[in-house]
Amino acid sequence: EDVVQISEVVEQNYWSKLIYDVKNVDEEDLKLNTSGTEFTDDSIQKFKEVNDINNRLIQEIQDLISKGRKSILVSVPFISDAQEISSKLDICRAVYSGMDTKDRYDIISDFKSLKLKVVVQCRILSVGFDHPELDAIIMAKPTNSLTFYYQYLGRGVRIHPDKKDCIVIDLSGNFRRFGKIETLSIENS
Numbered sequence: 001e002d003v004v005q006i007s008e009v010v011e012q013n014y015w016s017k018l019i020y021d022v023k024n025v026d027e028e029d030l031k032l033n034t035s036g037t038e039f040t041d042d043s044i045q046k047f048k049e050v051n052d053i054n055n056r057l058i059q060e061i062q063d064l065i066s067k068g069r070k071s072i073l074v075s076v077p078f079i080s081d082a083q084e085i086s087s088k089l090d091i092c093r094a095v096y097s098g099m100d101t102k103d104r105y106d107i108i109s110d111f112k113s114l115k116l117k118v119v120v121q122c123r124i125l126s127v128g129f130d131h132p133e134l135d136a137i138i139m140a141k142p143t144n145s146l147t148f149y150y151q152y153l154g155r156g157v158r159i160h161p162d163k164k165d166c167i168v169i170d171l172s173g174n175f176r177r178f179g180k181i182e183t184l185s186i187e188n189s
Contacts, residue, residue, distance in 0.1 A: 015157040016132075017165040018182065020175055023060075025051045027173040030142055038144050044077045053140050053171055057085055060169050061118055064136045065091065069167065071111065072136040074120040075152055081140070082120040092118035132158035138169040149178045157181075 029050055031043040039047075048054065057074065064072055074092075076082050082094035093107045093116055104124075110116035112131050122141075137156045143149055156166030168175075 015182070016159045016163060018153065018156060018180070019165055019167045020170065020180065021167060022170045022175045023056070025053075025171060025173050027142070027176075030173070032144060036144075039142050041077075044142055047142060048077070048081070048140075051171070054081060054084055056171055057138065057140050058088055060138055060171065061085075061089060061092065064138075064167070064169070065117060069136040070114055070117060071131065071134045072118045072138065073131075073134055073155060074118065074138040075141045075172075076120055076122050077141040079122045082122040085120045089118065091116070092120060094120045094122070095124055096122040097124050129155055130158065131155065132160035133163055134158065134166060135163050136167045136169070139172045139174050142172040143174055144177070146178055149174050150181050153181050 025047070027047065029043050029046040030039045032038070033040050054076075057076070061072060061074065074085065076085065079094075079096045079098070082096050086092045086094040093110075095104050095107050107116065107119060108129075111119045112133075114133065134156050137153060139152065153168060156168060
């Protein structure tokens with residue numbers, strides 16, 4: 001059975017173009033957990049502090065808004081980060097696992113209707129979140145999971161007539177680990 005490669009879908013314009021903007025970060029403190037599947041919370045906390053991630057995030061969000069980006073999804077590692085960022089920017093709200101369901105629904109609804117420009121999310125919205133007008137993604141959550149990386153960036157590849165591309169700002173080191181999702185290929189065995 002033939003497998004359709006991502007590169008073919010991109011060439012046929014069924015995917016929105018992704019523009020990768022990879023920022024320098026010091027990943028020295030990131031340590032894998034005992035199973036080797038993901039980074040430990042302690043090491044991610046240290047990574048955030050060493051790289052001044054939350055202040056850099058605020059700057060990146062403001063920069064994207066000034067450049068006309070209208071729908072920005074931000075991934076952070078901890079709920080406290082989502083709350084901190086959203087408390088410092090009035091164009092921004094936080095969504096995270098465990099929050100009030102109606103509040104979360106209202107925020108996502110406002111985001112999809114473009115009434116709200118920025119959503120900072122923690123441990124939510126990686127799977128099954130469909131918002132074709134999403135035109136910017138910021139990754140500030142380091143991960144060792146190709147599945148999370150692929151699904152998260154996949155939020156930005158939906159095509160929409162009012163969108164020419166989706167910029168991906170990487171403040172996590174994830175791009176260095178995994179590269180462009182467009183170049184992933186599936187081998188028949």
